[in-house]
Structures are given as C-alpha cells and as structure tokens.
Amino acid sequence: MTKGSNPFNPNSVVTPTLFAGRSQQVFQILKKLRQVRDGMPASFVLTGDRGIGKTALAKLIMYAAESNDPTFENLNFLTTYYSVERDQTFDSVLQAALNGLTDRMPKSVLDRLSSRLGSYFKNGKFTVGAFGSSASYEHGSKEEASVPQVLKDRAVSALSNIITGIEEATDASKKLDGVLIVIDEIHNAADIGGVAQILRGIVTTLDVSRLGRVSFMVIGYPYGVEKFFEGDPSARRHFDVIELSVMPREDAKSVLMKGFDKIGLQCSKESLEKHIDTAGGYPHSIQIIGHNLVEQDRDGMIDEKDWGEALSRSALELQSKDFSEMYDFKGKMTLREQLVNVLALAGRPMSKLELKDHLGGKNIYTASCLGELKKSGAVTESTGGILTLHSMLFRAAVLIHIFTQTSKNTELEELVQKLMPTASQGLLSSEKK
Numbered sequence: 001m002t003k004g005s006n007p008f009n010p011n012s013v014v015t016p017t018l019f020a021g022r023s024q025q026v027f028q029i030l031k032k033l034r035q036v037r038d039g040m041p042a043s044f045v046l047t048g049d050r051g052i053g054k055t056a057l058a059k060l061i062m063y064a065a066e067s068n069d070p071t072f073e074n075l076n077f078l079t080t081y082y083s084v085e086r087d088q089t090f091d092s093v094l095q096a097a098l099n100g101l102t103d104r105m106p107k108s109v110l111d112r113l114s115s116r117l118g119s120y121f122k123n124g125k126f127t128v129g130a131f132g133s134s135a136s137y138e139h140g141s142k143e144e145a146s147v148p149q150v151l152k153d154r155a156v157s158a159l160s161n162i163i164t165g166i167e168e169a170t171d172a173s174k175k176l177d178g179v180l181i182v183i184d185e186i187h188n189a190a191d192i193g194g195v196a197q198i199l200r201g202i203v204t205t206l207d208v209s210r211l212g213r214v215s216f217m218v219i220g221y222p223y224g225v226e227k228f229f230e231g232d233p234s235a236r237r238h239f240d241v242i243e244l245s246v247m248p249r250e251d252a253k254s255v256l257m258k259g260f261d262k263i264g265l266q267c268s269k270e271s272l273e274k275h276i277d278t279a280g281g282y283p284h285s286i287q288i289i290g291h292n293l294v295e296q297d298r299d300g301m302i303d304e305k306d307w308g309e310a311l312s313r314s315a316l317e318l319q320s321k322d323f324s325e326m327y328d329f330k331g332k333m334t335l336r337e338q339l340v341n342v343l344a345l346a347g348r349p350m351s352k353l354e355l356k357d358h359l360g361g362k363n364i365y366t367a368s369c370l371g372e373l374k375k376s377g378a379v380t381e382s383t384g385g386i387l388t389l390h391s392m393l394f395r396a397a398v399l400i401h402i403f404t405q406t407s408k409n410t411e412l413e414e415l416v417q418k419l420m421p422t423a424s425q426g427l428l429s430s431e432k433k
Contacts, residue, residue: 003381004263008290009319011151011401021251022057025242026272029077032240033215034073037177041212046245047225049377049390051284051322054219056180057244061217065180074292076177077215078104078166088377090195091151097181098158102126106176109165116161128154148194153203159202163211179211187224191233200235223375246281246391255283256290265294267302275307280391284322288314289393304419315397323394326378329401333412335362335369340378340389341412345419349388358419359422 018211031411032042046054064072080100084093102110102124113121120127128151159179166176189195199216206212218239220228229236247255253276260267279285291303292310319329327340342358343350364370372377378394379387389395406413 007262007292008287008294010284012290016232018282019253021247022053022060022244025244026060026064028240028242028251029217030064030075031071033061033065033077033180035073035079036180036213036215037075038209039212041207043199043203043216043239044218044227045228045239045241046217046219046244047222047241047420049282050221051282052244052246053283054244054413055184056283058184058219059218059395062182064178076117076175077177077180078162078178079180079182081182081184084186084188085315086188087190088188088237089190090192090198091128093183094155094198095190095240097183098126098155101162101181102181105118105162106169106171107168109162112165112168113158113161117157121158124413126154126158128158141217148198151361152205153219155198155202156205159206159214160209160211163206164211166213178215180215182219183218183381184222186228188216189224192224192227195231196228196235196239197232200232200238203238225418240363247282247286249276252279252281252286255286256293259290259294263294265297265300265302268304271302271304271307273312274304278396279292280393282391282393285314285391288317291369292307292317292382309370311396312400315393315400318393319397319401323390324392325380325396326373326390327398327401328375329397334372335359335366338362339373340398341371341415342394342419343379344367344402345390345416347395347420349382350384351385352387355387 003155006356014153029044032044046058058081062081065075065077065325066079068076078101080097082100084322091177105113110124114124117126149180162179166178169175186195195218199218200389203212203214203216204212216239218225218228222243225241253272256272257267257278279289289310292313293306296306296309296313319327328334333341338359339355342355350358352364352370352419356362369380374381380388380390389398402412402416406416
C-alpha cells in the first residue's frame with residue numbers, strides 16, 4: 001500500500017532527509033567548520049561501534065559543508081570522502097582522497113596545480129607517495145623512514161596550492177570556504193600507527209603558512225582510533241574526538257516516522273512505542289527494521305502484525321550480516337556463544353561473576369571469549385563489571401537461533417527452561433513453530 005519507493009535502505013547510509021538526532025554533535029562540528037572557513041584549522045575523529053551511525057553523520061556533515069545553505073551557516077567547502085580498504089597503506093589512501101577533490105575544483109585551481117606541482121600532478125591527478133610503502137615511523141632504513149616525510153610534504157604542497165587557488169578566485173559564485181577530507185574505516189589501514197603524525201604535520205604546516213582552511217575527519221572503530229593516537233599522542237590536541245553512542249528512543253522513532261510520512265503510511269503509536277527499543281538505538285538496525293516494516297505492510301497502517309513479521313525477518317537478516325562477527329550462528333557453540341546465550345535467555349544485564357556461575361565456573365576472562373565479545377561489540381561492560389548485550393535485536397536474533405537448536409541440544413534446552421522468562425518463552429514458541 002505504499003505511495004512511493006521504500007525510503008529505508010539498509011545497504012546505504014541514512015539520507016539527510018531521514019536523519020534524526022545527533023544535534024549536539026552536528027552543532028559542534030559545524031561550529032568548528034566555521035572557524036576553518038576563517039583560517040583556523042580543526043579536525044575530527046568520529047568513533048563508535050558498528051552500525052552506530054558514524055558514516056551517516058559524516059554524510060550529513062558533508063552535505064551541510066558543501067550546501068551553501070543558510071540553515072548550515074552558508075558553508076561552501078570542497079569535500080571528498082574515501083573509505084580505507086583492509087590492509088591498505090596510507091600513501092594510497094591520501095592520494096585517493098586528494099584525487100577525489102579534483103572533480104569539483106575550479107579550472108583555475110587545476111591549472112595552478114598543473115603548473116606548480118610538476119611530476120606528481122599529471123593529467124589532473126595526484127601522485128603523493130610510493131604505493132606499498134608504510135606510513136609507520138618505526139623503520140630500519142633511512143629510505144623507509146623518509147616515506148612519511150615525502151608523503152606529508154607532497155600533501156602540504158597540494159593542499160597549499162588548492163587553498164591559495166581558492167583564495168585567488170575572483171568569481172564570487174565559485175568561491176569556496178576550504179577543504180574537508182573525510183577518511184572512513186581508518187582501522188583498516190595497514191600502517192595506522194603513523195597516520196596521526198602525518199595528518200598532524202599537514203595541518204600544522206598549513207596553519208603556520210596561514211593556509212589553515214583544511215579539515216580532516218577520520219572515522220573508525222574504537223580499537224582503531226586507539227592505535228591511531230598511539231602512534232602520535234600529541235595529535236590528540238589537533239582532533240576533536242566525537243564518540244557516538246546509541247540514539248535516544250525519541251530520535252529512533254523520528255527516523256521511522258519520517259520514512260513513513262514520506263510515502264504516506266500511517267503507524268500505530270502504541271506498536272511503535274512498544275517495539276522501538278528492539279533496534280537498541282543502532283541506526284543501521286533501525287534502517288533494516290524500517291525497510292521490513294514497509295515491505296510487510298499491506299493496508300497502509302503499520303500495526304502489531306507488521307511489527308511481528310518485520311522483526312523476525314530483521315533478526316534473521318542480521319544473523320548473516322551485522323551479527324555474524326558477534327556470534328557464530330552456523331558453527332559449534334564455543335564458550336563465547338554460551339555466554340551470549342545466557343544473556344539473551346535471561347533478558348537482562350549480568351555481572352561477570354553471575355555469568356561465570358551460569359557457565360559452570362568456566363573461565364570467561366580470555367581473549368577468545370570476553371575479549372572477542374567486547375571487541376566485536378556483542379557485549380558492553382559498564383562500571384562494576386556488568387555485561388549487556390549489543391541490542392534487543394541482537395538478542396532476538398540469538399533467541400531465534402537458540403529455539404531452532406533446542407530439539408538437538410539437551411543442555412541448551414535445560415538452559416532455556418532455567419533462564420527464559422515465561423512471556424518470552426511464549427513469544428518465541430510461535431517462532432519455533
């Protein structure tokens with residue numbers, strides 16, 4: 001019964017029109033970009049768990065930074081986005097990011113680059129480093145140790161000429177405020193330990209030369225961001241670290257309602273209120289649920305029946321996608337899966353000691369058990385050693401899996417009878433059928 005195409009796309013980041021929440025972070029970044037426009041450099045690190053909305057926020061910031069819209073302080077930046085591939089070296093990352101700028105540069109800036117940068121700007125593209133080299137500063141030879149310096153110097157030269165070219169523009173309609181370079185998935189960089197020092201060197205040199213209208217936005221998982229700063233602790237002074245947590249439930253509801261309104265669907269407020277926490281405040285999970293709710297609807301009203309079918313489908317989809325690194329839904333249940341089973345069946349946070357007791361005293365304090373669970377985001381640990389599952393949707397995915405295995409596993413069936421609240425047993429009995 002939809003009046004248009006499905007507005008929710010789980011395979012893409014949230015579009016600016018469906019974006020909700022994060023107002024504090026958006027205001028913080030846009031305020032700093034106004035300073036960059038005035039020649040005072042500012043750079044950012046966005047960090048958070050998988051599916052928390054890092055890339056979606058970056059997309060919104062890029063949209064605002066280049067829109068020249070009064071709503072967003074009339075910012076008109078030259079922007080580029082690049083996502084790091086696994087084990088990619090940073091020289092190729094920085095080169096690709098800089099080349100992403102060339103498509104939107106005024107011709108006068110391109111001409112300036114061609115005449116001043118010589119061999120490393122040909123046919124409208126940069127060559128800033130030797131591919132396959134490492135940005136790490138821990139090298140044995142002088143030749144290897146010079147790679148980061150060459151990389152920094154060439155990037156500075158490129159950006160200096162871009163900013164100078166922008167400042168020389170006489171056509172007001174083509175006037176740009178500066179450059180915003182977004183580098184996503186930084187945790188994938190093979191030489192992440194040297195990246196912060198290179199970026200700090202670029203920004204500092206440009207600032208001293210009064211060409212500080214450049215901003216870097218680095219995005220990554222928490223463990224990657226730790227490695228990023230370990231290589232150069234001084235870089236912390238040059239980056240605003242923005243840690244994204246789950247969305248408040250009102251913002252999560254707003255995302256769904258915006259999507260429904262866009263295509264003329266009605267939604268039961270009672271059902272929305274009842275089920276919105278299932279996504280755990282994770283924007284990607286919200287997108288999947290929203291997509292399936294729209295696909296399940298047959299009468300133009302999102303109601304309880306639609307929610308039941310959409311949540312089951314969403315949980316099953318996430319088993320093979322987002323949650324596959326958090327829990328092995330296909331293989332043998334290791335201690336890691338057993339720990340998650342206890343949390344899922346109990347339906348509440350537990351202390352590590354309580355969990356250990358439910359698991360027969362087995363040692364959960366290992367890298368392969370608790371270490372992997374925390375690293376993947378399957379569980380989070382709060383003060384006092386209390387462990388909580390990633391989200392209610394993750395719990396649903398695990399419970400659906402458990403209830404398909406109980407007939408084959410007596411020990412698992414006994415655990416279900418011991419821990420599963422009566423109401424949830426009834427809910428998932430229908431899934432089992």
